[in-house]
Amino acid sequence: MTSTLCYALDPVRWAADKFSFFCDPWQAQVLRSNKNLILNASRQSGKSTVCGLTALHRGIYFPNSLILVASPSIRQSSELFKKISNGIHQLGIRSDLLEDNRTSCTMANGSRIISLPGDEKYIRGFSGVNLLLLDEASRIPDELFYGVSPMLSVSKGRMVMLSTPFGKRGVFHQQWTEGGDAWERIEIPASLCPRISQAFLEEERKTIGEWWFAQEYLCTFTETTDQVFSYADVNAALSDDIAPLFPVHSRADSEILSTTLQPLFRIGGKS
Ligand SMILES: Nc1ncnc2c1ncn2[C@@H]1O[C@H](COP(=O)(O)OP(=O)(O)OP(=O)(O)O)[C@@H](O)[C@H]1O
Ligand SMILES: [Mg+2]
Secondary structure, X not given: OOOHHHHHHOHHHHHHHHHOOOOOHHHHHHHHOOOOEEEEEOOOOOHHHHHHHHHHHHHHHOOOOEEEXXXXXXXXXXXXXXXXXXXXXXXXXXXXXXXXXXXXXXOOOOOEEEEEOOOHHHOOOOOOOOEEEEEOHHHOOHHHHHHHHHHHOOOOOEEEEEEOOOOOXXXXXXXXXXXXXXXXXXXXXXXXXXXXOHHHHHHHHHHHHHHHHHHHHOOOOOOOOOOOOOHHHHHHOOOOOOOOOOOOOOHHHHHHXXXXXXXXXXXXXXX
């Protein structure tokens, strides 16, 4: 029987033996890394799944770990948290949980996994963080990044930012291009994902057009060359706190929504 020590040292083997999860080569690199990571990855490549496994492995084999999962919204953080809690159930260690609800759990070994909203106001107060996952990191507000970063300072914890690009803006783009040696960077275009077929990609390129295709599947930080205002300026002018004067159901909105959701339904169903 493989020992606990072996699984602690080799998360790739642990994932294979415990979950029949066979990593793509880049996913093995993620699981084995002990550095700060930026994953610039295609839609549906498997980034959330492997980061969920990373969190679970850390929680199980390093007692008293504090692991935070944040994203632009609590719904998205909860999606990743759900992957983690499904793993806990699959391993049959649910009864070892002292506390278990939709957004946080505490394991019997003292490790805690907590999912958080993307609003910097609500996430202050954690210290001694060992692992911080920022899912959909290209869409998080910059303040969130600057708010959570100090939580890792004393504990010397790791940050993992995972995302598909969303324009040349924000901390995800900035750290990817200018973040220096602080990060290990892994780029995962759709061609590196064996579950996304060439035929699908060709069809998708025709359907959504070059601009979206480059962003969603080729890891390209796209920006239109003829736009008057930069993404950063437009984004800075937006606020979720102000109710729209009129219901927004424009064609442009529905096009953006359907382009964003399309890959979920076309590559083997929902993740
Ligand atoms: N190594 C693997 N072997 C088999 N299936 C995998 C593997 N990695 C990921 N998957 C599956 O691929 C699908 C997409 O995974 P996941 O949700 O992690 O992708 P994602 O990159 O986070 O997607 P999105 O861009 O929508 O956020 C899921 O059904 C997941 O179970
Ligand atoms: Mg995801």
